[in-house]
Amino acid sequence: MDVHLTTPRLVLRPFADTEDGLGLVVELDSDPEVMRYITGGRPMTRAEIRAGKGFREPGHERITANTMYVNAGSRHVMEKCGLSHSRTCFEDRPYPVEGDEHGDVE
Structure with a gap:
């Protein structure tokens, strides 16, 4: 696993665009309490999650x-x-x- 940042409570790593990795994100995004400030509580679809790129592409000047x-x-x-x-x-x-x-x- 390619870890970008580690603290006692957080490990920031690239999103694994696999069924296992996607499944974890779908589970998290299916929680209305998690999503209440992003989508008003509406779960995101697998397609919406997969469309996000985040840290997967190198060369960003700013995060x-x-x-x-x-x-x-x-x-x-x-x-x-x-x-x-x-x-x-x-x-x-x-x-x-x-x-x-x-x-x-x-």
């Missing part, structure tokens, strides 16, 4: 993460990973999500 301002848990994880707040933005969503009036942070 960003986005979450809703009200999602304090995700903001804390982002800070623990060494990411810092660069901006707050407001986006039109195709569906209402609780707290979206406060914007997203990057």
